Amino acid sequence: METSYAQRMSAMKPSTIREMLKLTERPGVISFAGGLPAPELFPVEDIRAAAERVLGECGAKAFQYGASEGIAPLRTRIAEEMKTRQIGCMADDVLITTGSQQGLDLLGKVFLDPGDVILTETPTYLAAIQAFQCFEASFQPVVTDDEGVIPEAVDALAAAGRVRFLYVIPNFQNPTGRTLSLVRRRQLAEIAARRNLLIVEDDPYGRLRYRGEHLPPIKSFDEGGHVIYLSTFSKTVAPGFRTGWIVASPAVRDKLVIAKQAADLHTSSFDQLVLDRYLADFDNAAHVRRVCAAYGERYAAMDAALRRHMPASFSWTQPEGGMFLWVRGPESFDSMHVLGEAIAEGVAFVPGADFFPRGGGGNNMRLNFSNAGIEAIEDGITRLAAICARSAQ
Numbered sequence: 001m002e003t004s005y006a007q008r009m010s011a012m013k014p015s016t017i018r019e020m021l022k023l024t025e026r027p028g029v030i031s032f033a034g035g036l037p038a039p040e041l042f043p044v045e046d047i048r049a050a051a052e053r054v055l056g057e058c059g060a061k062a063f064q065y066g067a068s069e070g071i072a073p074l075r076t077r078i079a080e081e082m083k084t085r086q087i088g089c090m091a092d093d094v095l096i097t098t099g100s101q102q103g104l105d106l107l108g109k110v111f112l113d114p115g116d117v118i119l120t121e122t123p124t125y126l127a128a129i130q131a132f133q134c135f136e137a138s139f140q141p142v143v144t145d146d147e148g149v150i151p152e153a154v155d156a157l158a159a160a161g162r163v164r165f166l167y168v169i170p171n172f173q174n175p176t177g178r179t180l181s182l183v184r185r186r187q188l189a190e191i192a193a194r195r196n197l198l199i200v201e202d203d204p205y206g207r208l209r210y211r212g213e214h215l216p217p218i219k220s221f222d223e224g225g226h227v228i229y230l231s232t233f234s235k236t237v238a239p240g241f242r243t244g245w246i247v248a249s250p251a252v253r254d255k256l257v258i259a260k261q262a263a264d265l266h267t268s269s270f271d272q273l274v275l276d277r278y279l280a281d282f283d284n285a286a287h288v289r290r291v292c293a294a295y296g297e298r299y300a301a302m303d304a305a306l307r308r309h310m311p312a313s314f315s316w317t318q319p320e321g322g323m324f325l326w327v328r329g330p331e332s333f334d335s336m337h338v339l340g341e342a343i344a345e346g347v348a349f350v351p352g353a354d355f356f357p358r359g360g361g362g363n364n365m366r367l368n369f370s371n372a373g374i375e376a377i378e379d380g381i382t383r384l385a386a387i388c389a390r391s392a393q
């Protein structure tokens, strides 16, 4: 049968990199490629106990259809958590999503018409590019440095033409590990209010800080409802729950609820109930401290191995949390080309070009440090550095 597809599919190309990265699932390959948390740290026993309690208390009700907004106790709990992040909100302001990834998709459905312009950091999260590409958005990367996206550049672009929203990952950004400075958070909130600019603040990593102080979200400076805040339990509990949330103004939230009804009616009732029980009965803050301690050690091991083995022409970011660091090679370095060789030698990463919606960035690599153990990190970086040294000659 000859099949024709929707116009939008022509912009959505299969990723050669994802195909190559399937090879990294072979035993013996040390992968710094995925964005995977460390599974040995998932609180499996606590979750088992929480699931048993939910089954004992709710029985069949745990498997019934529910409200699109999410279950009330979890929304209330998230609203309380938001206060600790300096965002004042009520349970009604919280929409539970099937991971933050669904939040991005719903925002695309609600806000994007073909050709609409989105401002992004340079580089930005690959799967956000994919999510917004489905709606045939056009990407305008904004100049970004070690303190994050540059507010003056956002201001100039917002003044120059119609922009749908700015998409920003404020903490330990994916892919660079950078954090947006406090001054810039305030400036972005001020620009949003002055220019009537919408900001989508995507914060999956904020709680994974190993060093320094937590910074208030952009949303905490937002008085006019210009900032939509997304977060998730994927990194603080486990990604398999597929449970995240959006905090938005009532008008935006109502539109998102309509989009969510069309997408999946609601996020799994059972998953929400178990998560809520786990958060009520167990010490998640202590769990997050353990995760931070482990990731902090892994980050330090990767940084030390890079210092020991990488050629002098390479530099990398020094994140204070999160799961990634970003290695920059000399201009002549082609990380896509090097990936094939690296996989053959049993080590993998994601080439930088994928994170630049308008091209470029091919001399960079994203390295994940949360998933591999300390020994594997040392071994993998030794192998990778040798390949980089050969290719940079």
Ligand SMILES: Cc1ncc(COP(=O)(O)O)c(C=O)c1O
Residues within 6 Å of the ligand: 035, 098, 099, 100, 101, 102, 125, 169, 174, 202, 204, 231, 232, 233, 234, 239, 243, 244
């Ligand atoms: C910046 C960013 N946003 C959103 C997500 C999606 O998270 P979730 O598992 O909640 O869908 C990720 C996952 O890695 C991410 O890095």
